[in-house]
Amino acid sequence: MMQFGLIGVGSGAAAALLFASLTSGTPLSVPLAYLAPLPLMIAALGWSHWAALIGALAGGFAIWLLFGSLFFVAFFAGIGLPGWWLGYLAMLARPVGQNGTASLEWYPPGRLVVWAAGLGSALIILTVLVMGGDAIAFRDAMGAALREVFRIAATEAGSSGPAALRDPDRFIDVLVVVIPPATAVMATLTNALNLWLAGRVVKFSGRLTRPWPDIPGMTFPPLTAAALALAIALTFIDGMVGILAGIASAGLLMAYGLLGFAVIHVVTRGLSARGFVLAGIYAAVLIFGWPVLILCLVGLAEQIFNFRARAALRRGPPAST
Secondary structure (H helix, E strand, C coil), X not given: CHHHHHHHHHHHHHHHHHHHHHHHCCCCHHHHHXXXXXXXXXXXXXXXXXXXXXXXXXXXXXXXXXXXXHHHHHHHHHHHHHHHHHHHHHCCEEEECCCXXXXXXXXXXXXXXXXXXXXXXXXXXXXXXXXXXCHHHHHHHHHHHHHHXXXXXXXXXXXXXXXXXXXXXXXXXXXXXXXXXXXXXXXXXXXXXHHHHHHHHHHHHCCCCCCCCCHHHCCCXXXXXXHHHHHHHHCCCCCHHHHHHHHHHHHHHHHHHHHHHHHHHHHCCCCCCHHHHHHHHHHHHHHHCCCHHHHHHHHHHHHHHCHHHHHHHHHCCCCCC
């Protein structure tokens, strides 16, 4: 237990330092803050979810002492809770088997991705509710915050800065609509990619006790598509309900985008140019961004057309040696 405590405190300190780098205001602070859940997830996968929970509480306490209660809530809701809970679920297993044989069934990767989307969306929903109790209050608070950001940027840029910094009003209304779902997408990606990276680190160290999951073969719970359909339908309601539904829709759509990546990895197996195809897809998403919408559609269509099973039938069984 002492070891778990020391590992937990160390992981919490690392997570708090990465999160606190945002206060420096440098461009490098943003990617560092995105990595803040990583130490907690490494502690959960390599030692115990108790170590991650201790880390989340210790890191949150340090943030509270240094920056106050608002930063503590942001750290615990956005970093500590996802880092602990996803690490806990990833190491969750149950015995299965019959006729005297038993094995462990580990928590499936598809459900972890859905949890990553749910936790990411919940964080942004909580932030929106804190900023304003209704749609008008939220838009006013968001608009005021964006105007302050533009004002600071225009002051630093001076007269040589772009005209958009000096006259931001035409952009603010669009940003108020776009930023909440966009941040839900980023939160989903951050949770999922940090968990994957933590798994690779712990596996490389030899401390990963569960087998590496079949990520390209992952599937989502049956009700996930129904939840996405309901969230999209609710976006047509005016007011706060529509704003919150848009956030939930964005997070779940990003989850289906990750499923689309998994489908592409499976259906391209056996192609001689597979490496170039995958590299081109990843490059297009990283450079342009919008191609991820195509992958979201691929992920949604997979639940209807089952592209991976069709590709496996075309390839046939592996050749015997």
